[in-house]
Each structure stands twice: as structure tokens, then as C-alpha cells.
Amino acid sequence: MRPIGTSLTNNRGTSPVTIVAGLALLAALLLFPQLVKSPYALHIMILLFLSTIMGESWNILGGYTGQYSVGHAAYFGVGAYTTMVLMQNHQVAPWYGVWAGVALVVVVAVAIGSICFRLRGPYFVLASIAVAEVMRLSAMNLKDLTNGAEGILAVEIPAFTLGGTVITDFLSKVPFYYIGLALAILTIVVTWLVQHSKLGYCFQAIREDQDAAHSLGIHLSLYKNVALIISAIFTALAGSFYAIYVGFIDPTTVLALDLSVQIVLICIIGGIGTIWGPVIGALVLVPLSEALRSNLITQMLIKSGLVSGESAIGIFLKEHLSHAHALIYGILVVIVILFMPDGVLGFAKKLLAKRNRRTA
């Protein structure tokens, strides 16, 4: 029995049950597209992977290091635009363009960090928002580079060949599924590595008490920048992936404050500073978002008889609920901050601790 108030990150090693379950899950995920042919189902999974990547990336900087950037769309946009512009205007295949995006985002991240890391707490948040807005407005205005508000539409993705054989022509969702899965697993593994390394300890020390960490030999700007760079790289990868998958980007989708808020939300719903928090956040947000968009919730309410399809409320819901996902995000943020500031995971831990106390 664990006494109350003990940390649950005891590093005592994973039990065999967890390993077997993990492998089974991995196998299921790998086999999924072979068994389930519905493009819509694949689309949902891809959205889940995308959200996981975005959430885990933010988590490194925000959750572990305590630097709450509400301007991460800046890095997403850099990845998206670099890959897209190179592909559209310079015929650079996206699997090369992605690396240009990564290289560029490292430069951008260091530049942004040099501005924002001089600030603390809420001022850091504000600066991160301002910087992202500057980037969005620049993308709007630099029409020669980015096509401005009209955005960029991908004409065609070249087929991916290895030694003469076509591996995929990107016409179905399946290759995107596997790329998304690979990226999501990669980001989770990187988070795990960070948490169990010196980086993780230093990051968390900075989050808990920056001055104390400083006095214990931790070089603040070095570690903050490392956290930012790791975070920015994976966010840019998500942006590049999104651009190629969806095939269309504009400043309002890939550089907007809405997106930055969404990224933060994925993390805080699940539980910041934990490996699985963003995954849980994605598992909550993506189905909710889709259910709203596809009118699933309205249909369920009508079918269950709670709301009549002909009534004023029914008609209103039918027409408008699908646009309401930002509203739901807002409500979720408020609920989480007020009642579950440590996210679903933190909430669950508290419940478990209470139950342990009672059975003790």
C-alpha cells in the first residue's frame, strides 16, 4: 500500500502485464488499416495521431518545463508552409521538404526563445501569442511567398519510390495512417526518453522553481531552449504532415490562435507533464470534435427522444451544433481549469489515492 502523497513515478520498472498489453495494442494499431477499410475510420485515427503529436510536443515545453506557450501554431505553420511551398513551387518531394521545415523551425524557435524566455509566467504567455500573431500576419501579407490569405492548394503528391518500385502513390489514406502512427509513437518515445533522462529532471526543476533550479547548477536558457527546440521540431513535423494529408493550408488554419489554444487544450485535458496525458486529451477531443461536426450528437439527442427534430431547439441544434466545436473547447477549458487542473490523469490519480486511503 502506498502512503498518501507519494509520487507515482517510481521508476520501479514496467510489469510484464503492461508490456504484453502494450505489444498487443501496437499489433492492433498496425493491423487496423488491413482489417478496417472505411476511409472515415482511418481519417479519425489520423486525426488522433495528429492531435497526439501536437499534444506531446507541447508537453515537453509546457508540461515538463512549465513554459506555457500559447503560440505553438507558429511552429506548426512553419512546418506546414515550408513543406507545402517547396512541394508546390519548387517540386521538392515532401519527404525532403519536411527536413527543410525542421531546419527552419529550429532557427525560428531559437529566435522566438531569445525573445520570450526573458519573460516569466503570464508575460511569457502573452509574448508567445504576440509572436505567433506576427507570423500569421506576415504570412497573410507576404503574398509572393505564401499566397497570402488565399492559401496554398497541393496539386499532387509525387509517388514515393524506392529503387524503381512504387511504394505508395498517396491516393488512399493508408500511407498517411502509417506515417501518422509512426510519428505519434516517435513523439511518445521521445517524451519517455526525456522524462527518464537528465533533461527531464532539469526541465521539471525549472517548472517547479526556476530560481532554485538555477542555484542547483541548471543553466536555465540552455535547457529552456532545448525543450523549445524539441517541442518545435515535432510540432513542425505535425504541421508538415497535416499539410500533405489535407492538401490545403492558409494562415487561418495553420497559424491561428485557435490552433495554439487547441494544442494547449489537448495537453491540459489529459494531464500536463505526463507521458499519456496528451494521448488521453486527444482521445477526448477528437471524437468530441468529430461528433459535433458530423451532427452525431444532435442525431443521438433526437433519436433518444430527448429533443424533437421539429422543435425550435431541434432545428437550432441541427443547423448550428456542428459549428460549435470552438465553443465546446472553451467550455472544456473552463471545466478543466476549475475542476480538474491536473487533467483527467491527475483527477484519476487523486481518486485512486482516496480509494487507497479508504481501504488502508
Place this chain on the structure above:
Amino acid sequence: MAILEIKHVSKFFGGLAANSDVSFDVEQGMIMGLIGPNGAGKTTLFNCITGYYPPSRGEVLFKGQRMNGLEPDRVCKLGMARTWQKVRPLAKLSVLDNVVVGALCRTNSVKVARDLAHEQLKVVGLDHKSAFLAGGLPIGERKKLEVARVLATKPELLLLDEVMGGLNPAESEEIIQLILDIKKTGVTQIVIEHDMKAIMRLSDRIVVLNSGEKLAEGGPQEIVSNPEVIEAYLGSEH
């Protein structure tokens, strides 16, 4: 050999002189007591020495090396470490992880750091609470944790800022024993304290600050019988 030399250090905040022309040396291996009424500038001096902010005037030499303007992390790596007047645990981390952070100052391996951390926790008597969240500890244990954490950075000079503040007599006694044990390992210490009995027991030499200036310096008996000191500081207690 003087491990720390404070030469004419002054620190101004706007028009206020928090430290004014303070000079003294600390010999290696000794325990130096630093006393004075509240607001005398003791913590300010610690902050200047450890790089939290630079002195406005004067020099701080550690092992002969000039420390002015060095960042706190550099200062720690060079072998000087401090605890805080208001305890600063890394609240959401476990007791063990707190000390691991300190140990990571000297090693890049988490495994090695954890072993070092366990050792330090055993020294202060907190190893049985390794898995507890630091934020949940009572004040006495938080102070011990802070000492364990800072010892893990393997300092040659340790600055303790009112480490007995807010403790009951039993807890204070434990800290006193701890400080004496640390002395045996060869680490030099500067101790800020208000508890005069403790200062008398611990200190080889004492420096008295008052209103930012050094009022007196000498052995414990000298200080206790110095009329100026008695008037400025001890007078209010006796």
C-alpha cells in the same frame, strides 16, 4: 587559506544600501556565523555571493577566483551552494527526485544520481520518505530535504540561510548535528541564524551585520561581550 574573500561589497537597490562596504574572509573548513537583526542585509549578501544578483561594488573571490557577475548555475558548479530562507522544494517532484536534481549537477547519469541521492537522504534521515511528494512534507523535513539536495551538488562552501527557522527544539538539534557532521567532511559553511545558542555552539567565527554594514567580527566570546553588538542586536533579546 581563505576559501571566500568578501572585499568591500556593497549592494544598492535604488537609493537603499542593503549592503554597505562589507569585508571579511572565510577560512577553509570553518563554520562562520552571520548574524544581525532583520533587514541587516544577510540574505542580500548571500544573494550577491551566489550570483542571484551582482554586487553593486566590491569583489567576491572564491578560491581566488572572481565571482562577480557569474550566473548562479556557474557558481554552483564551481563549488558554492546555498539554501533559501524561505524553503524552496520542487513541490510536484518526489523527495528522491529533488535530491537527484542536485546530484545531476555532478553527473549526467540518472542512475548514478539516484544512488547519490539515496545516500544524501540517508545522511539527513529522510530516505524512508523517498517516494513522498516534496510539497507534502512538514516544514522540518522540507528543511532537511533542502540540505540533502544542496549537499548532493558536492559543494566546497555551503551557505545556510536560517535553516533552523520555524523548527522546534528537537528539529533544531538535528540540524545542528547535521551542520557539525558536514563540517567533519571538510565542507566550509556560512550559517545565518537568529538562534544565538545554536550560533554559539556552531561558529568558529562570527560576523555581525547591522543596517547593511559590518558591525563586528570575531570569535563567539568576543562577539557576545561586544557592547555595540549587544546594543544593536542582542539587547533586544536579553
Place this chain on the structure above:
Amino acid sequence: MLVFLQSLMSGVLIGGVYALIGIGLTIIFGVMRVINFAHGDILMIGMYLTFILFSVLGIDPFVSIAISIPLMFFFGGLLQRVFINRVLGALPQNQILLTIGLGLIMSNTIMLIFTSDYKILTTSYSSSSVSLAGVSVSLPLAISFVITAAITALLYWFLIKTDTGQAIRATAQDREAAQLMGINVKRMSIIAFGIGSALAGTAGALISPTYYIFPQVGSTFTLKAFVITVLGGMGSIVGATLGGIIIGVAESMGAVYISSGWKDVVVYVLFLLVLLFKPAGLMGKSRM
């Protein structure tokens, strides 16, 4: 030269309205240390309120301020009581996130009700101009400035001469000490948020004859409000007043001499410069 004077004058006039927004935000920060990211959305609600009063009841926007002020005050007080009050002790990051969430709820609820269509409030004098010292300026803008000046004067009087006003200033200066002196700091927080919201809503009413009205209009104003308050010094009303005018002029000049697409970038860059080099702002910290 005339262009310069014109853009300077317009900048000062709109700067007055910006000052109102900034003052509201700075009062909220001064009293509660909360960074209210929903401030622009509260302004947006003020705009829609004015629009409804005008299009349904035919009340002139400048006249309807008499109705909007108490309503927005009440709304703000309610927000504080129900939501903000619960996070006064939490991490500043969480406070910001909460207000961001509230802002999202506000803007999206309005969008559900009114759709994203741009609304325009045209009065008989919306495009009239008046001549001030030989320079031609927009009449609604000139009226706004006069009203803003009156409200600011009223606010100063309230804060300096009345008991409640002084209690608010005491709470802003030192919450604990104020509490020990018997001031109901919780009530002061509610009033402060109410005042801040009323000021934001009023600013919304004042600009409604000359700005497009749409649900997302809040976010630009929120960021502008922050630039103004940081520039002037968080917690300083005089600072917010000065900051508002400076930003108004910078924006006006930027639109004329650079381009309208980049004028917001000018404001944000100014913001970042201030944060980096003079984070305490022109007036320094917290002296309301």
C-alpha cells in the same frame, strides 16, 4: 503635412477609446493580479449590445451607453463571482487559460446566435466629419473622444474621492493589508471586474459606428489592450491612458505610412520591444 496632422489627430482620438480598454484591463490586473484574456470579447459583447439597442429599439449608440454601462458592469461582476474568483490563488498560467476559455465561450456563443456575418451600424452621422483646428476628422470619433474623456474624469473622481474607490485602490496596492483594515476584498474584486467590463463594453459601444461588428473582433482588441497596459505599466491608470494614445497614434501612422495589412504587426512588435526592454512600462508598477 496635412496627411500627417490628420493621421495624428485620428490616432489621438481613437487612442482615447483604446485608453478606456486599457484602463479597464489595468484595473482588473491591479486589483486581482489576473490577466484577463477575455477583455476583447467583453468589448465585443458591448458592441453587439449596442447593435441590438440600435437596430431593435432605435437608440443611438452614444446614448445607449447609459444602458450598456450598468448592464456590462453587472455582467463583469457576475463573471468574477462565478468564475474568476475561483482561480485567484492558482498559477497565473491557469488564470490566463481560464479567461481564454471564457473568451472562446463568449465569442462562439455570439457566433451561434448572430452568425459570423459582419454587421454594420450606420447612423445618420457615421460618415460625417468635423473640422478640428483646420484638420478634418470623423465626427463619431470626435464624439467618442469627448465621451471617453468624460468617463475617464468620472473614474478618476470615483477612485480618488469616494470611499469605495479608495478601498479599491487600497486592495490594488496591498490585498492582505487592505483585508486586515476591514476592506471586503472579495467585493472589491467583483466591483473591479465590473468596472473593467463596463469600460470595455463602453469602448465597444463607442467604436460600433465605425468598426465592423463580428464575433471574432474581440481577439485583436485583447492583444491591443495588453500592449497598452504593458506599455503604460500594469496597474497604472495614467499609464494606460498614455499607452492608449501612443498605440492609437502608432497604429494610425502605421496604416498611413506603411500599409494597413502591417499595422497590427507594428503594434505587436512594439509590444515585444516593451516587454523586453521596459517591462515595467512607462509608469512602472502598480500605483493606481
